[in-house]
Amino acid sequence: MLPLLQAGDEVLVDARAYRQKRPMLGDIVVARHPQRSGFPVIKRVTVLLEHDRYFLSGDNTAESTDSRDFGAITLKQIIGHVICQFP
Numbered sequence: 001m002l003p004l005l006q007a008g009d010e011v012l013v014d015a016r017a018y019r020q021k022r023p024m025l026g027d028i029v030v031a032r033h034p035q036r037s038g039f040p041v042i043k044r045v046t047v048l049l050e051h052d053r054y055f056l057s058g059d060n061t062a063e064s065t066d067s068r069d070f071g072a073i074t075l076k077q078i079i080g081h082v083i084c085q086f087p
Contacts, residue, residue, distance in 0.1 A: 010086045017081035028082040
C-alpha cells in the first residue's frame with residue numbers, strides 16, 4: 001500500500017479526540033514512539049487489544065517502523081487523532 005503521507009505533508013491533530021472515546025480500527029493517530037523519546041509517529045490503528053493497548057501499522061509496510069518493531073502501545077502513548085492532512 002502506498003503511504004498516506006508524503007515528506008513535507010502537514011497534519012491537523014485533535015489532541016482531545018480520545019478523552020471520551022477509544023481509538024477505532026482504521027483511525028490514523030499520532031503517538032509517542034515507545035523506544036525513541038521525543039519522536040512522534042503517525043500510524044493507523046490496525047488491531048485493538050485488551051487493556052487499552054493498540055497495534056499501529058504504517059501504510060507503507062515495506063518502509064515503516066511500527067508495532068511490528070516496537071510492539072503494541074497504550075492509550076496514554078497516543079497523542080491524538082489525525083483529522084486532516086495538508087500536502
